[in-house]
Amino acid sequence: MEELAEPQPGADEAVISVAFGGICGSDLHYWQHGAAGESILRAPMVLGHELSGTVLVGAADGSGPAAGTPVTVHPATPGRPDFRYPPDKPNLSGGTYLGSAARFPHTDGGFARRIALPTRMLRALPADLSLEVAALAEPAAVAWHAVSRADRLSDKRVLVIGSGPIGALIVAAARRVGAREIIAVDLHEQPLEIAARVGATRSLRATDTDTIAHVDADVVFESSGNPRGLASAVSAATRGGQVIMVGLIPAGEQPALLATAITRELRLAGSFRFNDEIDEVIRALTDQSLAVGPVVTHTFPVADAVTAFDVAADPRRSGKVLLDFA
Template identity: 70%
Template sequence: MTENLGVVAHAANDLRVETLPEPSPAPDEAVIAVTYGGICGSDLHYWRHGAAGESILREPMILGHEVVGVVERVASDGSGPPVGTTVAVHPATAGAGGPRFPADRPNLSGGTYLGSAARMPHTQGAFARRVALPTRMLRPLPPGLDQRTAALIEPASVAWHAVNRAGDLSGARVLVIGSGPIGALIVAVAKRAGAAEIVATDLREEPLALARRLGATRTLSATAADEIAAVDADVVFESSGSARGLASAVTGATRGGRVVMVGLLPAGEQPALVSLAITRELELVGSFRFVDEIDEVIAALADGSLDIAAVITQVFPMEEALDAFAVAADPSASSKVLLSFGAPPVVE
């Protein structure tokens, strides 16, 4: 058995590939041999800044929550799929005894997420060759679904949730601000949801080309303020995570339109065109992670109605995680960058 290497953030600019102890699963946990993991913006923030928003690294933390793998050892309580099952991972654990939230929206419960420093001790992530995960997180994948593409299931679920927050998109004119991985996935999901016109923006041509490949009918430079304002979109998705992007979302929305805020802006007060939102009677709607949309994403990938493989631009061996993170941090050179953990096939 190969050593259990993992990708661990120790502090800002201190990312290490190091040997981890073998997983010691609880009764309701299975051991997963990870095959692929996608590098998320939060992973990049922990690497570059030692924090993601208000979640600050206070101890070494294994990164990663966008993973797919194979069940290597079943849970001792008998729950979960059998050995050899390929699974995607729903990385959230709903909170208990915390803030009030609607019962059907546990993503608002203040719970935990794999690879998050929001609490102490931190919630360790899944960028390792072998990890122990609760069986409730595991989603068996249908035969034939490419595991590389399956590594996109978690971020695609974020995009699917955002589209659900927008309401019915049939025949709608849609504007997507920011065509990074999440924005690109929103384009693909919005196309599947029946949007008649999808306009995507970004500062760089490479993400715009990807957006067109995934279904954008037109693309604009993020600096083209007048052209963005003229889009007059029924629904706008703000996925840039910037105050300027939010301003473009407000100006690009039609009167009475809806702005779905997906990109996470920095903590603290942010400038916003509130008076324009009021006089246009815009609906500003937040979108945070996802609930059970992961099951719909898996079904859509399996039946071919959602085609998102183009979002993956590079795959690095996990031993080259530092190089992979550097590429993932350059939006002119990449969209979604995957780590390959080299898990061999598991046979029961």
């Protein structure tokens, strides 16, 4: 823990009193390994991009929500002049992201009691949506985007490999859009129990590779970020099926079952962050059509952040872990 200077907002920035921050897998990777996928730490960086809070001081230019408004945060700033990307996919624009080492200088995150953010990042919340639940808007949007990358899931058999917080939220999103069968895979019992509570109809242990290979899923979401998980995803997909790759595989070359993908005419697609799905997610969280409550297993005061990170790093005993900045 370090003392930071009070935020000095620009004209288009509001000062946010942070309420809750969710510990993401990327935060854990930076903490444990100094890198998240291809994003490698080259200097100290404040972590955190799953945030909710209240506007403490509104922007001087009058943009965005007024003081006292509860908000969640879209942590992306799109745009990099030397990148080509589809105009409707700003998530591929090479921009910056709160708490990310993808660019240098790194972009500090929001794990602080008070932060200044551009008002374009802020999403005002309905009065009946709690700030604790709103802290899940960002990871739920990642899951929502992943589900949108697949063909229509209604009445389909879906397999989710890796049932940590993102995997569980993919299960919840797939259930919301009418998947007929949702099979969750993980190494540990705790994530599988959470997946069942948010919509999984069946669960398998990741070590049961033979059974996984015979699932014959219409769509497989790989959210473990493990090369073995990707191999299981390819082997489990039905002929003509889809594999949506969500988990951040380690940087560098990785083995893959490409012969199987070719002969089954599988469509492998990446899924990276999200765009405006967070607005749909906020509505779904508010009307409770997206089940997320069981995903949060622990909340720690920020003074106990080290304990919180230890617990978050152990999938045998935790799902999503929140920091309470109050």
